[in-house]
Amino acid sequence: MKWPSLGAIASVAYKEFLHIYRDRRVLLLLIVLPPLFTLMFGHAFENTELTDVPALLIDRDQTPRTAHFVEIISKDKTFHWRMPAPDFRGESDLIGNGVKATLVIPVGWTDSLNKGDPKPLPLYLDDSDTNTASAVEGAVQKNLGTFQSKERDLLVESLPEEVIELGKKLPIDIRKQFVSLMTAWSAESKNLYNPKSRFIDYVVPGVIGLILQLLTVTLMACTIARERESGTLYQLLVTSLQRGEIVIGKMLPYLVVSICLVVVIMALCWWHFEVAFYQPHALALICLLFLLCSLGLGLLISTFSRTQTQAIQFSVFFLLPVFVLSGAFAPLEQLPKAIQYISELFPLTHFCRAFRLVNMYHAGFSFYVVDLVVLLAGALITFIGAAFLLKRIEQ
């Protein structure tokens, strides 16, 4: 086996480049889609806070105290309140009212507070997405807490002098405990990674990886399948080109194109979403290995597909679980352990992890070296596999 010749690789690469260049529709797709997807995904995941949830607030008690509570809760940005008349019925018909939640202040609530036997407020919730309901409930609780502490302050202020005097007679340590129980206890939190809590910073590798994964795998998957379909593959195989030269030559132009796309997407993230990038060398290495691994996968799909249609089908079957399970847009840790093992098979998983370790944690090489090794191994296995399958055609 002799070493691959650079001239032969260059011939194949140039030919493949001409195919890309001549296919104007795909070329247009390559130029337009990545920036468009970046903007779309970026804005979609820019903010994850729940705001403006449509909700009904029915105040059937209509007292100054309920008015105070309504004033507090209507300032909360979580909700977009509508306040129908107190005699409005049908609070449990959420979709009929076009809302996600209904909060009712029942008649006699103020009285129940005064009597020392507070009635609970009925809260109707839509938990179909398993997400909104708990967020809404939390927000209502929080507002009730705010209301409660304000009411307590008012009560303390209006206490008669005798009570204060009486309180002073209590032992000092009991009094201190009492005072600290009267204020809310808190934790002083400090976000060490992603201090500004910008979700976009977390999601950027997912955006880059997803777009690149989609384009590299599908485009690459078509290259050999197309030659097989148009009959040029045999013509190519009877030349004195070695299988390795064909594989490397076919991959090179796509590698160059994808590197350009990575640069475009990162520039857009930096300029439009103000995402900062650290350790450019490390990021470049991670991107390169990820691209090689993805291109190899596409090539592997290409060598065992009979037609371009099949190649696209195989690509979609592969890409679908990747998109859902790779942790591009949500932490992998949310998934069950068994599924996490499957996720470890996808190059995108390792790309996102390594990218975040560098860009958000500013972690050292030793933290992500395993991911790099996995990506490198993936690239080697797929390229050698593709060359091997190409050899199998001559049987």
Added chain:
Amino acid sequence: MSEPVIVLDHLSKSFGNVHAVQNLSLTIAPGTIFGFLGANGAGKTTTIRMLCGLTHPTGGNATIAGTDVWKDRQHVRTKFGYVPQRFSLYRDLTVLENFRFFGGAYGVPGAELERRIKRLLRLSDLEEKVNAAAGSLSGGMRQLLAIGCALVHDPPLLFFDEPTAGLDPVHRQQIWNLLYDLSNEEKTIFVTTHYMDEVERCTEVGFIESGRLLAKASPRALKSSFRARLLEIDVEPLMPALVQLRDRPELLGVSLRSGSLRLYAQEPEKLMARWRENWPFPDLHLLGERWVEPDMEDVFTAYSQGYDGVLKKSTA
């Protein structure tokens, strides 16, 4: 005599129980235009694919210019050009880009490549189409381009699978003129075809049937190996005659040629003598009879239908 370009030595290929090629042995001398004939499925394509190193022989071996076609297949590919049946160049690339790609793929150095491309463009009459996309060329020009690209590494041998299928007579003539030029330059041409007039243009012909080589000789020798004369009759009405005669057990076959029926029979003289006495077809009129020389189609039909044995001149 110079060294043969192609040597097949008991070359065989089986796919499971299917024996596509069986014990094929032949040699082809340089400068030969070798016509490889056989019905569809006779084993022609499998043989060519083995010679191109695309599929491995299950028995025997073959060499091209002394190089084993399977053990040394990377190297043997520089010794031949291959023009497949289906147009297999890159349609989105121009004529020149196709030439340059294949030149580069075969490792032809730059300056030499440009010189050869210039010459091949002239030879294939494509100088005016240099910058046209290959897909926009007419059928004949595509085939000329395919030949040009197969010659860009200057191989001593050219495989040519049905070079003129679907082409009009003018372009067929043009392709053959190019092949004669190449043969004149001592290039060997291995061609498969179904056109009998093209078989006559070959300097040597091999017949393959069910994976076996049945004959290999010059067209003249092949024809003269057959019974010197074949019986041709004029009958009316023609089509009912053809249909009725086809079913006669004493006839091996019937073919329609320019309004006459050519009959293949074991002993045509005796048959005709019987028919003259007692014409067995009351609704058919025998208008005339004559004896003709067999042509290439007769030879091909005889071989592929398996009655070559009865039609061959007895050597005794």
